[in-house]
Amino acid sequence: MIRLESIGKQNGRQIVFIEASAAIQRGEKVGLVGPNGAGKTTLFRMINGEEQPDEGQVSVDRGVSIGYFSQDIGDMAGRSAVAEVMDGVGPVSALAAEMSELEAAMGDPERADEMDAIIERYGEVQGKFDELDGYALDGRAREVLAGLGFSAEMMDGDVSKLSGGWKMRVALARILLMRPDMLLLDEPSNHLDIESLIWLESFLNGFEGAILMTSHDREFMNRIVGKIIEIDGGTLTSYSGDYEFYRQQRALAEVQQQAQFERQQAMLAKEIAFIERFKARASHAAQVQSRVKKLDKIDRVEPPKRQQTVRFEFQPAPRSGEDVATLRNVHKSYGARRIYEGLDFQVRRGERWCVMGVNGAGKSTLLKLVAGASEPDDGSVARGPSVRMGYFPQHAMELLDGESTILQWLEDAFPQAGQAPLRALAGCFGFTGDDIEKKCRVLSGGEKVRLVMARMLFDPPNFLVLDEPTNHLDIATKQMLIEALSRYEGAMLFVSHDRHFLAALSNRVLELTPEGMQAYGGGYVEYVERTGQEAPGLRN
Incomplete structure (x- = not known):
């Protein structure tokens, strides 16, 4: 194909x-x-x-x-999300738009003298729309958008008012509907x-x-x-x-190629040593020439190509007390929308809580309250006296100053530290040599995440609050972060949509639902086994 x-x-x-x-x-x-x-x-x-x-x-x-979904989604404006999605299928979308215009015209008293022509045209357009199965297509478009998290209000609202992330979902829905x-x-x-x-x-x-x-x-x-x-x-x-099989096969191939390379290098060293030893002796001239010709004909085995990955290094943090963070009778609303009413929750030393919940359940709000980035309307939020916190917000990359270099940005955060330890810190997160003089604005998404994490971990925290820390990280870098966090000895409270990250690091699950809060002992794997669902409201 x-x-x-x-x-x-x-x-x-x-x-x-x-x-x-x-x-x-x-x-x-x-x-x-x-x-x-x-x-x-x-x-x-x-x-x-x-x-x-x-x-x-x-x-x-x-x-x-071919339907191609890329990260470059272009402009979206002037119509609803449903219309934008249906537009990818072709003429059906244009017919739906014309039907909408004709319906408006039929309700306009100033166009009463055109009504016969409008009604006739509406019948023609509606017939073509029906022939192309337009009504079913509208239903399919809404089904795809609902699957990608859109409410009915968002589907019919102006697509230009959506954030970049939601526009990405519209672009994806458009490709999926094309089939x-x-x-x-x-x-x-x-x-x-x-x-x-x-x-x-x-x-x-x-x-x-x-x-x-x-x-x-x-x-x-x-x-x-x-x-x-x-x-x-x-x-x-x-x-x-699948990907796991590929990783295993690639690792096996690397081992085999390395062994083959080392065997050939040993053989070459032996042959070269013979040539060097006897090249001046006339009695061995024929043997030396024979071995030189043999070496010229050998296909050289290359050493395996090692994919370079960043290795995160977390410095040991001081031990905290038993009580890390405590929320008592917390109330929190945004306007008329109530997020929490009388929330009680506690994080203790050694606990690694992953927070689960549907959109709008209050996951990021909980992390902001614990981190002190937001205040409760009522109730109390307290952290233990010996707790040293590191907070990675959902939009952490916005903390960067695009015109500063990596080193300047770190120096602004820690003016008393001196260059040597800051350069060492940057090196631990993959910024070596001249990289440290790069402007923050030219960094990739993954590099920006690493830089924000480097700053967060300079003064080692014993409590990490992480909101979607793996966004923008490739698989290899994400795995390095998981391995580093698995060795981390402090408490953690985090939100992530990456199930490998959830399964590898959590030992507690907090599920937020419209009906209230449910805590589960054991990590994400045990949560899935116990509830039969990978996320709140979704059965396996």
Whole structure:
């Protein structure tokens, strides 16, 4: 269905692909993986026809329709979310818009003299709309939007008033409604909460066409794909299996290649030593020449390519007392909307609470109250006297000053620290050498997250409050963060939509629902086993 045949591609001085080949068959669900900057988006654009390879060929079977969801969603304005989603399907959307205009005209007394023509035209448009199954399409559009977390009010509201994250969901819904022969999905799990992620998993598992997707959510990818294509060093390598199988196979291949490399190096060293020892002796000239020719013909084994990842290092924090944070009879409202009425909750030393709840349940509000970023309307919030807190807010990247360099931003936060410890801190979070002189505005999303975390952890906290800390982190960096936090000895209170993160780090679950609060002993894995649901209100 899709064939990439010995493609070569260069962007400026960067060589992206060198004689790379791969194929995607009808109905295959494929995960595309590789380090940041490896060329994943370039590959999507070549398959979609937006770019051409410099060498080789990208072949798409005749008649195959492709739906491409990218992070560049363009402008959205002037119509409802439902209309925006339906517009991707073609003429049905235009007919729906004209029907809406004609309905308004029929109710306009100033156009009474045109009424016969308006009614006649409305009948024609409505007939075409019905022929194209427009009424069912409207229902399908609303079903997709509801799955992605939209309320009825949001569906019919002006799309231009939505935040960037919600516009991303509209763009994704538009592609899903198209039901093309192939979906190209570039990070579809970004900006989704856990409920929407689980709905999207179900939708994609039931999708009959082919899928090629990237995602920083390993659990999401594992549940959908049955094949992995890896981009590394300009080449494409295919693995049959999900992401976990790919990781195992790649690790095994690295071990085997390293062993093969070391064996060949030992053999080469032995041959070179013989040549050096006997090259001046006439009696051994023939043997020396024979071995020189042998070495010239040998195909050299390269050492395995090691994908570089950031290794987070948390400095040991002082021990806190037993009572870390205590909320008593807390009330909190935003206008007429009540979030909490008489909330009682406590975090104790060694506890790692993950907070679950549907949109609007008050997850971020709870973290803000505990961190002191918001005050309760009534009741009390107290932290223990020996508690040293580190708070990572949901929009933590907004804390950065775009015109400051990494070093300047850290120096502004810790003016008494001196450059040496701050450079060491930056190095622990992947900013080495000249990187520390980069302006904050040029950093990638993942780099910004790492920098905010570095500042938060300079003075080691014994209580971490983290609101979606894994947003913008790739799979490898996310795994490094999980490994570092698993060694962290302080208390934690966190919100995340990443189920691997939840399962690896939590030992308590706090579920927030409209009916109230429910606490569960044991972590996220035990929560799923006990409740039969991966998120509040969603049954397995």
